[in-house]
Amino acid sequence: MAAAVNGMFREELRDAILRSKVLVVGAGGIGCEILKNLVMSGFADIEIIDLDTIDVSNLNRQFLFQKKHVGKSKASVACETALTFNSDAKVIYYHDSITSPDFGLSFFKKFTVVLNALDNRAARNHVNRMCLAADIPLIESGTAGYEGQVELIKKGLSQCYECTPKAAQKTYPGCTIRNTPSEPIHCIVWAKHLFNQLFGEEDPDEDVSPDTADPEATGNTAGEVALQAESNDKGNIDRVSTRVWAQSCNYDPEKLFTKLFHDDIKYLLSMDNLWKKRRPPMPLNWKELPDGVAGCSKDITQPGLKDQQRWSVSRCGTIFAESVKNLSQALKASQETSPNNHLIWDKDDQYAMDFVAACANIRAHIFGIAQKTRFDIKSMAGNIIPAIATTNAIIAGLVVLHAFRVLENNLRACRSVYLRLKMNHRNQLLVPEKAVNPPNPQCYVCAPTPQAILAVDTSTMIIKELEELVLKNRLNMIAPDVMIDGTGAVVISSEEGETEGNNDKRLEELGIKDGTILKVDDFQQNYSLTVFIVHRERPGLKDDSPPFLILSDKNALEPKVQEKEEKDIEIEKPSNGQAIEVSDTKKRKNDATEDEVVPKKRKVEINNADDDDICIIESNDVHRISSELKQSIPKKMKSSEDLDCLIVYDDKND
Numbered sequence: 001m002a003a004a005v006n007g008m009f010r011e012e013l014r015d016a017i018l019r020s021k022v023l024v025v026g027a028g029g030i031g032c033e034i035l036k037n038l039v040m041s042g043f044a045d046i047e048i049i050d051l052d053t054i055d056v057s058n059l060n061r062q063f064l065f066q067k068k069h070v071g072k073s074k075a076s077v078a079c080e081t082a083l084t085f086n087s088d089a090k091v092i093y094y095h096d097s098i099t100s101p102d103f104g105l106s107f108f109k110k111f112t113v114v115l116n117a118l119d120n121r122a123a124r125n126h127v128n129r130m131c132l133a134a135d136i137p138l139i140e141s142g143t144a145g146y147e148g149q150v151e152l153i154k155k156g157l158s159q160c161y162e163c164t165p166k167a168a169q170k171t172y173p174g175c176t177i178r179n180t181p182s183e184p185i186h187c188i189v190w191a192k193h194l195f196n197q198l199f200g201e202e203d204p205d206e207d208v209s210p211d212t213a214d215p216e217a218t219g220n221t222a223g224e225v226a227l228q229a230e231s232n233d234k235g236n237i238d239r240v241s242t243r244v245w246a247q248s249c250n251y252d253p254e255k256l257f258t259k260l261f262h263d264d265i266k267y268l269l270s271m272d273n274l275w276k277k278r279r280p281p282m283p284l285n286w287k288e289l290p291d292g293v294a295g296c297s298k299d300i301t302q303p304g305l306k307d308q309q310r311w312s313v314s315r316c317g318t319i320f321a322e323s324v325k326n327l328s329q330a331l332k333a334s335q336e337t338s339p340n341n342h343l344i345w346d347k348d349d350q351y352a353m354d355f356v357a358a359c360a361n362i363r364a365h366i367f368g369i370a371q372k373t374r375f376d377i378k379s380m381a382g383n384i385i386p387a388i389a390t391t392n393a394i395i396a397g398l399v400v401l402h403a404f405r406v407l408e409n410n411l412r413a414c415r416s417v418y419l420r421l422k423m424n425h426r427n428q429l430l431v432p433e434k435a436v437n438p439p440n441p442q443c444y445v446c447a448p449t450p451q452a453i454l455a456v457d458t459s460t461m462i463i464k465e466l467e468e469l470v471l472k473n474r475l476n477m478i479a480p481d482v483m484i485d486g487t488g489a490v491v492i493s494s495e496e497g498e499t500e501g502n503n504d505k506r507l508e509e510l511g512i513k514d515g516t517i518l519k520v521d522d523f524q525q526n527y528s529l530t531v532f533i534v535h536r537e538r539p540g541l542k543d544d545s546p547p548f549l550i551l552s553d554k555n556a557l558e559p560k561v562q563e564k565e566e567k568d569i570e571i572e573k574p575s576n577g578q579a580i581e582v583s584d585t586k587k588r589k590n591d592a593t594e595d596e597v598v599p600k601k602r603k604v605e606i607n608n609a610d611d612d613d614i615c616i617i618e619s620n621d622v623h624r625i626s627s628e629l630k631q632s633i634p635k636k637m638k639s640s641e642d643l644d645c646l647i648v649y650d651d652k653n654d
């Protein structure tokens, strides 16, 4: 093959290709294309890793796989097929996760360049950190429908994957979901919550009942009055969990329907402040379900496949009853093994999907919102973004062109490139950045001494929450060790059994208070972070403000000359917090000034993919966070610009 590419590339590049050792992370849509490009360009020493097996749904675009490969390791089959294009190449495959401790620093250090072809934030963060630690150039890529992006990540030269905040995931206020839906997606999210309340993992924060704390309805006691008036034998969901009540009535579809789509709606109607400027919802009667479809003048016979038709309300009722029956039986069967078992919502499970489609459409009808087909609901509920083979191929081509530049040591030519859906004003579909974006000096990952400020109520947060919510979920660590600077006390150890006794202790009990400095290390990621604690009181457990905030402006930590004398807590207070990534969207925003951490109770995943979760944020949280931060930020920094862009809405995923 080397001979075949002779003459195609300059001699130096051809030799560099032959000498190089390349790691491809992910053998999915982009990964398969990259691997094919690599072997066809004469790369002779390649390793590829993927944790997954081939699914039939991969076959339309992952051309290294065929029907006979379904169920087999992606990495193994990709390797086997690629070798048929160039048997001179040496390709090693791993059917494993790149986050496994087996792939440590010395593994990464073997490579000339790493090419990411992943689909989730956790893995991308991890590879980012490993490549920074190993000082190996990483080419990061992603696609979403017709759009895509390729960028170089090189320590000290370019931004890293975590340098700038990414736009927040799509969010919906909790009260919109529970009280005042206005779009089909609000009804779909509500229906998914209902599934979990009835059959899945119960989460009190996914309550589907009317929300009496809705600020728009405050001062309105009608809801309470209505609540009293409604008979408890119908199941007052504010007093008994939806699951317990549903079980007590043996998942009787009529009773469930009446509770959810009649009684609760009447209750909502009694909160009349909500309906002063809105069309009020219309409670439905199980025995008189209309044959009409919201958005259609009458019940027309619609063309197309069953999945692509909009169901009449009475049809939704029938499907609701059928799916409730099947799902409750499935739940019962699974609980025979263990009473803690529950169902997991899966868009590809017929009854789970039927249930969500029927409930979403019934609720849509009640609120005068256009109904959707089961197919549309599946796309929205599963947050499916069509994967386009051509987009993947274009992006994979660019990844390999970037790799050539890396091999030629022409890193500055590796400017980020965006593939657009439509031409820009220069008639470009592929739009390069003007130059390689320099690293963010305040990045909490790639800065020379990474630092972050954690503003938290040290009297309520427990150590387990510090580990799970802050260090793992928020700061993307895998196995953190935490030591208090100064005393050397280890509060969290990645070694099993060493610090479990601390798990339920509050931070202040272990001496973590305002002004404390924590030294956090994740040996698996070769990552060290200094965390400055700022105590920030939370008014009460029922308070909706985020349980903690992370800021990353290390300049805020340096005392000004006149303040040096008084080296007190002021030095830990943020002055101009640099925003940190808030979603996995590949588009980076440079304008946010501080990071907002969504309280766990408001965060809702509505699909299975790590990177496609939809969060619910109470809209008034934003203002509360702002005003709280204003109090903790030195006066000179209090500008509205600094505080008004906490949450960026963007519906793109990579």
Ligand SMILES: Nc1ncnc2c1ncn2[C@@H]1O[C@H](COP(=O)(O)OP(=O)(O)OP(=O)(O)O)[C@@H](O)[C@H]1O
Pocket (backbone or CB within 6 Å): 025, 026, 027, 028, 029, 030, 031, 049, 050, 051, 052, 057, 058, 074, 096, 097, 098, 099, 117, 118, 119, 120, 123, 387
């Ligand atoms: N931690 C990880 N280690 C190794 N491979 C990973 C890891 N996380 C994700 N991947 C792989 O990255 C690939 C991403 O490819 P792609 O985006 O085409 O996803 P897919 O799962 O093949 O397709 P779809 O999500 O559309 O069904 C997948 O094959 C996935 O298994």
Ligand SMILES: [Zn+2]
Pocket (backbone or CB within 6 Å): 159, 160, 161, 162, 163, 164, 439, 440, 443, 444, 445, 446, 447
């Ligand atoms: Zn960075």
